[in-house]
Amino acid sequence: MLAYGGxxxxxxxxxxxxxxxxxxxxQLRRDQIVQAARRCFVRNGMERTxxxxxxxxxxxxxxxxxxxxxxKAEIVLAVVQDVMDRRAAILAEYxxxxxxxxxxxxxVHLAAATDRDExxxxxxxxxxxxxxxxxHDVVVAMIDxxxxxxRASCEQWLVSAKDYAPSEAGPRAARLADQLVAAYxxxxxxxxxxxxxxxxxxxxxxxx
Numbered sequence: 001m002l003a004y005g006g007x008x009x010x011x012x013x014x015x016x017x018x019x020x021x022x023x024x025x026x027q028l029r030r031d032q033i034v035q036a037a038r039r040c041f042v043r044n045g046m047e048r049t050x051x052x053x054x055x056x057x058x059x060x061x062x063x064x065x066x067x068x069x070x071x072k073a074e075i076v077l078a079v080v081q082d083v084m085d086r087r088a089a090i091l092a093e094y095x096x097x098x099x100x101x102x103x104x105x106x107x108v109h110l111a112a113a114t115d116r117d118e119x120x121x122x123x124x125x126x127x128x129x130x131x132x133x134x135x136h137d138v139v140v141a142m143i144d145x146x147x148x149x150x151r152a153s154c155e156q157w158l159v160s161a162k163d164y165a166p167s168e169a170g171p172r173a174a175r176l177a178d179q180l181v182a183a184y185x186x187x188x189x190x191x192x193x194x195x196x197x198x199x200x201x202x203x204x205x206x207x208x
């Protein structure tokens with residue numbers, strides 16, 4: 001018999017008390033599992049990775065894995081959310097600087113901060129999003145979130161650097177944001193496939 005986190009384990013015919021993990025410790029374990037799964041997905045793909053492989057990669061027990069995630073589907077969802085959240089955090093931090101960066105600077109910064117492994121996971125997530133409703137919702141929500149961050153950054157840049165009136169900057173920023181999303185998605189494809197220079201500087205400069 002196996003239980004975890006404040007219950008008991010039955011091992012060698014004896015009940016053994018298991019200390020309950022603090023929330024901080026539980027979060028560390030979840031992060032450990034997510035990063036292990038991410039490495040497995042990069043090597044083998046989401047579809048071909050088993051929970052047993054994630055368990056071995058993490059160095060944790062099967063009981064620990066299932067104490068935090070009830071299924072592989074939950075782990076996949078957590079990995080996708082983690083990768084998307086990291087992209088949004090980098091974009092939000094850079095775009096919120098006192099001197100608004102140009103659209104080209106924003107996309108180059110975000111692209112440079114994305115490694116090939118993250119690009120490969122992102123590409124797999126898009127594929128899974130076409131058939132998995134839960135992943136679809138996460139991916140669509142995150143694309144909308146990134147588009148919103150692009151738009152806000154572009155709007156600030158248009159007003160401060162290009163002397164647009166706020167009422168005129170909004171529509172222009174919305175169009176630029178759509179272009180930036182497309183450019184970043186193109187970058188992820190190139191990076192995932194190992195293009196020598198995944199950043200298409202000419203295309204990015206043309207956006208501004």
